[in-house]
Amino acid sequence: MTIDQVALLPAYAAALTAVTALVTDLLVPGRRGPVLVVTALGSAATAVAAWVVGGQGTRQTFCSPAGCSYAADHTSAVVAVVFALLTLGALAFSVPALRGGTPPGEYCFLLACSLTGGVALGAARDLLTVVIALETLTLPLYALVGLRRRVVASAEAAVTFFVVSVVSTAVTLLGAALLYASTGAVHFGRLASVLADRGALVSPPLVTVGVVLVLIGLGFKVAAVPLHAWAPPTYDGAPLPVAAYLSTASKFGGVVAVLLVTVQALRPWLDVAGPVLAVLAALTMTVGNLVALRQRRMVRLLAWSSVAQAGYILAPLGAFAVAAGRSEAVLRLAVAAAVAYAVFFVFLELAAFGAVIALRGDTDGGEISEYRGAGRRAPWVAGAFTLALAGLAGLPPGLAGLFAKVTIVRALLAGGAAWLAVVVALNAVVGLAYYLRVVAVLFSPGPSDGPATVAPPRPWPLAVGLAAVTLAGLVIGVAPQLVLDAAELAAGR
Amino acid sequence: MNSGQALLVATLALPAVGAFAAAAVPARLDRAGRIAGTVAAALTFVASLLLLSHGTPGGTGPIRPWHELNQPWVPGLALRFHLGVDGVSYPLVALTALLTLLCCGYTLWKVPEPGRGRLLVALLLVIEVGILGVFEALDLVLFFVFFEIVLLPMYAVIAVWGGEERRRAARKFVLYTLFGSVLLLVGVFVVVSKAGTADLIALTGGAGLPRGAQLFAFTLLALAFAVKSPLWPLHTWLPDAHTEAPTVGSVILAGVLLKMGTYGLLRVGVGVAPEGARWAAPVLGALAVAAIVIGGLVCLAQTELKRLIAYSSVGHMGFVLLGIATLTATGAQAALIGNIAHGVITGLLFFLAGAIKDRAHTGLLPELGGLRETAPALAGLLGYAAIASLGLPGLAGFWGEAFAVVAALRRGWTGLAVVAALGAALAAAYFLRLLRQVTHGPALKPLAQPRLAGAELLSWGPLVVLALVLGLVPAAVLNLSADAVRALAEVVR
Numbered sequence: 001m002t003i004d005q006v007a008l009l010p011a012y013a014a015a016l017t018a019v020t021a022l023v024t025d026l027l028v029p030g031r032r033g034p035v036l037v038v039t040a041l042g043s044a045a046t047a048v049a050a051w052v053v054g055g056q057g058t059r060q061t062f063c064s065p066a067g068c069s070y071a072a073d074h075t076s077a078v079v080a081v082v083f084a085l086l087t088l089g090a091l092a093f094s095v096p097a098l099r100g101g102t103p104p105g106e107y108c109f110l111l112a113c114s115l116t117g118g119v120a121l122g123a124a125r126d127l128l129t130v131v132i133a134l135e136t137l138t139l140p141l142y143a144l145v146g147l148r149r150r151v152v153a154s155a156e157a158a159v160t161f162f163v164v165s166v167v168s169t170a171v172t173l174l175g176a177a178l179l180y181a182s183t184g185a186v187h188f189g190r191l192a193s194v195l196a197d198r199g200a201l202v203s204p205p206l207v208t209v210g211v212v213l214v215l216i217g218l219g220f221k222v223a224a225v226p227l228h229a230w231a232p233p234t235y236d237g238a239p240l241p242v243a244a245y246l247s248t249a250s251k252f253g254g255v256v257a258v259l260l261v262t263v264q265a266l267r268p269w270l271d272v273a274g275p276v277l278a279v280l281a282a283l284t285m286t287v288g289n290l291v292a293l294r295q296r297r298m299v300r301l302l303a304w305s306s307v308a309q310a311g312y313i314l315a316p317l318g319a320f321a322v323a324a325g326r327s328e329a330v331l332r333l334a335v336a337a338a339v340a341y342a343v344f345f346v347f348l349e350l351a352a353f354g355a356v357i358a359l360r361g362d363t364d365g366g367e368i369s370e371y372r373g374a375g376r377r378a379p380w381v382a383g384a385f386t387l388a389l390a391g392l393a394g395l396p397p398g399l400a401g402l403f404a405k406v407t408i409v410r411a412l413l414a415g416g417a418a419w420l421a422v423v424v425a426l427n428a429v430v431g432l433a434y435y436l437r438v439v440a441v442l443f444s445p446g447p448s449d450g451p452a453t454v455a456p457p458r459p460w461p462l463a464v465g466l467a468a469v470t471l472a473g474l475v476i477g478v479a480p481q482l483v484l485d486a487a488e489l490a491a492g493r
Numbered sequence: 494m495n496s497g498q499a500l501l502v503a504t505l506a507l508p509a510v511g512a513f514a515a516a517a518v519p520a521r522l523d524r525a526g527r528i529a530g531t532v533a534a535a536l537t538f539v540a541s542l543l544l545l546s547h548g549t550p551g552g553t554g555p556i557r558p559w560h561e562l563n564q565p566w567v568p569g570l571a572l573r574f575h576l577g578v579d580g581v582s583y584p585l586v587a588l589t590a591l592l593t594l595l596c597c598g599y600t601l602w603k604v605p606e607p608g609r610g611r612l613l614v615a616l617l618l619v620i621e622v623g624i625l626g627v628f629e630a631l632d633l634v635l636f637f638v639f640f641e642i643v644l645l646p647m648y649a650v651i652a653v654w655g656g657e658e659r660r661r662a663a664r665k666f667v668l669y670t671l672f673g674s675v676l677l678l679v680g681v682f683v684v685v686s687k688a689g690t691a692d693l694i695a696l697t698g699g700a701g702l703p704r705g706a707q708l709f710a711f712t713l714l715a716l717a718f719a720v721k722s723p724l725w726p727l728h729t730w731l732p733d734a735h736t737e738a739p740t741v742g743s744v745i746l747a748g749v750l751l752k753m754g755t756y757g758l759l760r761v762g763v764g765v766a767p768e769g770a771r772w773a774a775p776v777l778g779a780l781a782v783a784a785i786v787i788g789g790l791v792c793l794a795q796t797e798l799k800r801l802i803a804y805s806s807v808g809h810m811g812f813v814l815l816g817i818a819t820l821t822a823t824g825a826q827a828a829l830i831g832n833i834a835h836g837v838i839t840g841l842l843f844f845l846a847g848a849i850k851d852r853a854h855t856g857l858l859p860e861l862g863g864l865r866e867t868a869p870a871l872a873g874l875l876g877y878a879a880i881a882s883l884g885l886p887g888l889a890g891f892w893g894e895a896f897a898v899v900a901a902l903r904r905g906w907t908g909l910a911v912v913a914a915l916g917a918a919l920a921a922a923y924f925l926r927l928l929r930q931v932t933h934g935p936a937l938k939p940l941a942q943p944r945l946a947g948a949e950l951l952s953w954g955p956l957v958v959l960a961l962v963l964g965l966v967p968a969a970v971l972n973l974s975a976d977a978v979r980a981l982a983e984v985v986r
Binding site: 390395396397399402403405406407409410413414418421422425426428429432433436440443479480481484485488 | 623638664682
């Protein structure tokens with residue numbers, strides 16, 4: 001078996017970044033700057049490598065007669081670029097935390113390791129590689145979540161995250177095992193062709209159970225109901241930049257995995273996978289939004305809102321539940337819509353977390369009421385926060401969010417799943433209620449007496465990062481076609 | 494780009510630029526910011542007047558725009574930047590530009606608590622962009638995008654500059670109207686995905702949409718616009734929002750924001766799904782008449798000045814909706830002139846109510862009285878506006894209501910027409926009761942500033958004159974829209 005090293009170049013770049021970050025920390029101990037710079041350059045190099053390699057057309061490697069396990073193509077390129085950008089954002093937002101005593105070498109090493117998993121995930125083309133890539137993406141995060149030393153919440157968060165993650169991986173693996181037992185295949189292409197001939201399958205019910213288990217297990221990464229309850233305590237206990245990374249990169253990873261598996265491997269079983277995804281999506285958005293209404297802590301509110309957003313991301317795939325939604329054209333539209341929504345979402349979510357970090361520095365997210373008067377103290381940051389929240393609510397001036405909402409409703413109606421479109425629409429109304437509550441607090445007058453709240457220092461990388469993410473949000477709001485094109489590139493085969 | 498297209502763009506770009514300019518000015522130059530915004534509003538008004546000069550519109554379609562601009566924007570979402578004005582939309586465009594100018598000018602003289610008038614002006618201009626965009630959009634998706642732009646700025650206007658219950662009223666306003674606009678989103682894409690185009694010119698007349706899709710789409714669209722208009726029983730956000738909003742906010746809300754609903758129902762609802770409109774017309778007509786009667790009865794029981802005027806809007810918009818529901822050319826004409834008349838007269842009434850509340854520091858009718866003696870000019874204007882609003886022949890309010898009743902009679906809805914006419918008599922009853930309590934009777938206490946300020950005269954004058962001119966020469970509006978309405982009525986029949 002020959003291995004196409006060029007196809008692996010982006011993954012090498014990401015892994016090398018991790019090693020270099022560690023080595024740099026050994027060479028210049030105790031200094032944050034060099035480590036950060038090296039990691040940032042490495043992430044950027046990963047993005048460039050992925051774009052160059054993937055842009056040349058499909059390169060497959062790790063091939064056996066059953067199929068290839070790894071493919072560098074447009075899909076992997078888009079996925080890797082998004083992961084690299086998210087890592088860059090998380091790095092910029094990490095500066096206050098690193099000033100607060102988090103060890104920079106370990107921190108950057110773990111972040112880059114996670115990036116490696118994300119890059120590999122986009123190129124994975126069999127069930128096992130997908131699971132391994134997802135674990136590589138998640139494993140470093142257990143440690144990162146627990147990095148706030150001497151904070152009980154942080155340790156609790158890490159344990160919660162770890163336990164639920166292990167359970168969900170076991171569920172996914174069980175599902176994959178059942179599929180393998182029924183078909184003798186793990187490669188996507190081969191699985192699809194064996195599954196297509198239903199008469200020849202030993203036990204179709206077993207396959208159904210396998211399909212459902214795989215999807216539910218993967219739903220954990222997206223924080224979809226019923227495996228969503230880990231997200232709020234974990235986000236709240238983790239250092240803020242790690243929570244930002246979890247709610248964007250980790251969620252994006254889950255979305256990519258669900259899409260790869262459903263569309264490439266389970267294509268002939270969409271009549272089973274479709275209803276599962278439709279129910280998951282509807283439950284996820286409704287539960288997330290309703291519980292978010294009652295949250296008093298900022299990060300928990302963002303966490304529950306990101307659960308709800310996971311529901312929106314999965315929603316277009318719910319169109320597969322209807323026969324009309326399984327045609328080739330609608331399938332591509334739905335997949336592109338899910339990818340597009342996920343991309344819109346991660347930018348807006350990253351901006352929201354960036355604003356929280358800029359307002360809070362190296363502490364936790366705190367109570368929502370503690371943000372009173374932020375509009376007066378830090379008008380620019382509050383403005384960026386408002387823009388991000390409006391986008392998450394899907395309303396102008398957050399045009400990016402508006403177009404994201406339009407994209408999924410359009411895909412659902414093209415697929416004939418009008419009921420799910422109505423559920424999405426009504427959920428958007430519930431969502432606005434709590435996003436508005438936060439915005440109203442930001443701009444209500446601050447405490448006049450009492451200790452003068454001192455704004456945390458805002459190091460320049462944080463300011464630049466927040467400005468860049470906000471600007472990116474504005475640009476994709478005015479020119480959403482950029483995202484839609486990228487999503488179509490990723491969806492097309 | 495020819496001059497007409499440049500003017501279309503100017504009506505949207507000028508207020509947008511003005512909003513940025515006003516918001517960007519530092520706090521110590523607040524007045525300069527307000528002046529910049531007012532200049533932009535004035536230029537927008539000039540541009541809207543220049544739109545009036547046009548040649549013979551080409552084309553044979555159901556919509557023949559005087560000026561048209563059609564550029565691609567987001568091909569992935571079937572969204573084109575397609576603008577145009579015709580006889581149906583032009584009067585509303587001009588009214589919007591005029592009312593925004595008057596409100597900005599009024600803000601130069603008086604800024605409601607808590608100050609920061611430049612931001613209020615900026616928000617008013619953003620709202621103007623949204624409303625003008627709705628009236629000018631000839632692309633269904635673009636129409637929806639502009640429809641959404643209005644929501645958050647109006648929320649901010651009410652929530653920041655409003656009365657004591659402002660937070661609650663603002664939240665109610667934004668959640669209710671978002672509920673309407675998400676239904677609009679679903680309705681729009683039901684149409685777009687079935688018809689394969691979002692071009693309003695091509696869609697008007699049904700565009701071969703199957704009956705089932707038309708009924709579904711019309712139900713969604715009619716619900717969406719009924720919330721905005723508002724149609725009884727979906728009106729409950731309106732009294733709170735109008736009562737709590739600052740004077741300029743109430744003027745814009747009642748004067749033009751409600752018209753987005755009636756205009757949308759006529760142009761999008763009836764135009765795109767005529768089958769659905771024919772099917773639902775009796776229900777719409779009955780609800781409209783219910784709104785007229787219930788609005789009138791509720792007004793009789795009101796004890797607060799602004800709340801009474803707000804509820805009177807429910808009744809007046811009932812007449813407009815009754816006109817649209819008849820689906821005849823006469824009815825559509827009645828709706829159009831009723832829209833304009835209501836915008837002019839209710840705008841004036843809210844200006845006057847604001848002035849009275851500012852001077853007397855109360856809006857409760859039992860605590861007001863004797864205005865005729867303490868402030869004769871104010872009392873005279875209030876009497877004039879109230880009489881115009883109750884539909885005295887010779888003033889603007891008469892034509893829309895009379896023709897709506899005539900259209901209902903011709904349609905064969907004799908019972909509805911009789912009840913609607915009785916509802917008009919109710920309007921006379923509650924406005925005369927209002928006048929008796931506020932202007933007549935013993936003077937309870939002296940007013941802070943009995944005389945009218947020059948700025949007040951300047952901002953109210955145009956409305957006073959328009960109410961008389963439209964009453965004497967309704968043809969000024971009717972001739973503009975005659976052709977456009979006839980073309981629309983033909984495709985609907």
